[in-house]
Amino acid sequence: MSDTSHCQTPRQIVAELDRFIVGQNAAKRAVAIAVRNRWRRQQLDEEMRREVAPKNILMIGPTGVGKTEIARRLARLTSAPFIKVEASKYTEVGYYGRDVESMVRELVESAMLIVRDQEQAAVEDQAKERAESQLLEILAPFPTVSEANDDAVELKERHARTREKIRAMLLAGEMEERTVEITVEQKTSPMMLTNMGGDQMDFDLQGLFEKVMPRNTSQREMTVAEARKILFEEACEALISSEKVSARAIELAENVGIVFLDEIDKVVATDGGRGADVSRQGVQRDLLPIVEGTTVQTKYGYVKTDHILFVAAGAFHKVSPSDLMPELQGRFPIRVELTDLTKQDFVRILTEPRGSLTKQYAALMDAEGVKVTFTPDAIDALAGYAFEVNQKSQNIGARRLYTIMERLLEELSFESPDMKMGDVTINPAYVEERLDTLSRDEDLSQFIL
Numbered sequence: 001m002s003d004t005s006h007c008q009t010p011r012q013i014v015a016e017l018d019r020f021i022v023g024q025n026a027a028k029r030a031v032a033i034a035v036r037n038r039w040r041r042q043q044l045d046e047e048m049r050r051e052v053a054p055k056n057i058l059m060i061g062p063t064g065v066g067k068t069e070i071a072r073r074l075a076r077l078t079s080a081p082f083i084k085v086e087a088s089k090y091t092e093v094g095y096y097g098r099d100v101e102s103m104v105r106e107l108v109e110s111a112m113l114i115v116r117d118q119e120q121a122a123v124e125d126q127a128k129e130r131a132e133s134q135l136l137e138i139l140a141p142f143p144t145v146s147e148a149n150d151d152a153v154e155l156k157e158r159h160a161r162t163r164e165k166i167r168a169m170l171l172a173g174e175m176e177e178r179t180v181e182i183t184v185e186q187k188t189s190p191m192m193l194t195n196m197g198g199d200q201m202d203f204d205l206q207g208l209f210e211k212v213m214p215r216n217t218s219q220r221e222m223t224v225a226e227a228r229k230i231l232f233e234e235a236c237e238a239l240i241s242s243e244k245v246s247a248r249a250i251e252l253a254e255n256v257g258i259v260f261l262d263e264i265d266k267v268v269a270t271d272g273g274r275g276a277d278v279s280r281q282g283v284q285r286d287l288l289p290i291v292e293g294t295t296v297q298t299k300y301g302y303v304k305t306d307h308i309l310f311v312a313a314g315a316f317h318k319v320s321p322s323d324l325m326p327e328l329q330g331r332f333p334i335r336v337e338l339t340d341l342t343k344q345d346f347v348r349i350l351t352e353p354r355g356s357l358t359k360q361y362a363a364l365m366d367a368e369g370v371k372v373t374f375t376p377d378a379i380d381a382l383a384g385y386a387f388e389v390n391q392k393s394q395n396i397g398a399r400r401l402y403t404i405m406e407r408l409l410e411e412l413s414f415e416s417p418d419m420k421m422g423d424v425t426i427n428p429a430y431v432e433e434r435l436d437t438l439s440r441d442e443d444l445s446q447f448i449l
């Protein structure tokens with residue numbers, strides 16, 4: 001699993017993150033180091049490797065300033081299995097006391113997707129070839145004995161010629177609409193069973209069921225194009241060893257998996273351990289073994305959680321990290337604070353990242369043949385409004401930019417398909433006209449912006 005993607009240096013990782021996230025350098029550095037440390041650990045010998053525990057990260061900062069975004073981007077650029085869970089969800093009825101382990105199962109599912117993709121890519125060419133020759137077999141079967149006259153050699157040659165002709169036609173895409181009949185395997189899915197058991201019970205049932213049930217096949221008519229798809233899928237499945245996939249997925253989840261534990265501050269007791277607090281404290285207690293390292297059963301096999309990286313995040317408005325259980329505090333030794341975003345940050349968020357909001361809207365309008373440009377002073381004004389509304393009503397960080405932009409461009413979004421000529425320049429006057437009264441009216445802005 002010496003994935004090259006995990007060899008990025010902290011500096012490179014931060015540079016990548018910089019392309020999407022404005023500011024928050026301390027947090028970027030911390031996650032970059034954590035990722036590099038896992039690669040470092042993989043270079044060690046067995047014995048040492050076992051000793052090195054991941055240094056989990058606690059991100060502290062107000063809402064909408066990039067906590068989740070950093071974790072999400074990080075996972076994507078390291079192609080590590082990644083899941084995001086709200087710690088508070090485990091306090092809900094039906095979760096409490098039961099299923100904190102489900103996060104590990106989710107992580108393995110995420111790893112399965114990655115490994116399956118990789119495996120699929122590895123066998124793709126071979127599977128295509130197989131599917132193609134099976135198609136050929138179906139379209140130009142060898143004549144049955146009854147049709148055969150006594151000259152076997154001639155028959156063979158004739159068949160070979162037909163095959164070549166059909167192969168050429170297939171290649172030229174001339175056979176796509178032709179109807180063929182193929183044998184398809186029907187998967188019997190133990191629907192009733194999984195429904196009954198919820199996610200606690202479904203570990204091995206699926207696998208067990210598939211082994212016990214007789215293979216069901218049926219003949220179906222379809223076009224060559226459809227048949228090719230099915231044959232390709234079947235070939236992929238036959239070429240990929242599901243045991244190998246499971247094993248690799250587990251290895252990946254165990255060694256480079258990232259669990260993002262959002263709203264960790266919501267599982268801190270606030271009134272001395274009564275009522276809802278009991279379940280909050282309970283969640284912390286349930287989390288502890290997973291974060292410290294335990295073994296969880298999943299339907300793909302056992303997963304050791306010792307080296308999974310946990311990134312916890314919370315606003316910590318009313319409580320502080322020191323209100324967490326001491327053991328849990330110790331497991332999140334790296335603390336990073338994310339700062340409130342300034343108006344200047346908003347300017348940058350609107351314009352700099354790949355896929356920033358202004359770029360997104362411009363691209364959407366471009367699809368209508370309307371070319372939208374934002375002047376720098378218009379961006380400045382937008383950032384100003386976002387900042388102001390955040391101050392006056394609730395501070396929701398960069399999320400404010402979404403509502404502001406939607407409002408600004410509502411009219412254009414509606415009208416653009418009917419606009420014949422296509423240039424719109426968004427200047428400060430345009431911005432002011434659409435946002436000024438709104439942002440001044442506190443009641444209105446609470447609803448709309």
Ligand SMILES: Nc1ncnc2c1ncn2[C@@H]1O[C@H](COP(=O)(O)OP(=O)(O)OP(=O)(O)O)[C@@H](O)[C@H]1O
Nearest residue numbers: 020021022062063064065066067068069349398399
């Ligand atoms: N520093 C930033 N740079 C670029 N975009 C940002 C930044 N902070 C936030 N955003 C944008 O705002 C959105 C919300 O941010 P994010 O989900 O990271 O918030 P959060 O800090 O996790 O907040 P919460 O505590 O409410 O979960 C993101 O999808 C992203 O587009």
Ligand SMILES: [Mg+2]
Nearest residue numbers: 067068069262
């Ligand atoms: Mg978040």
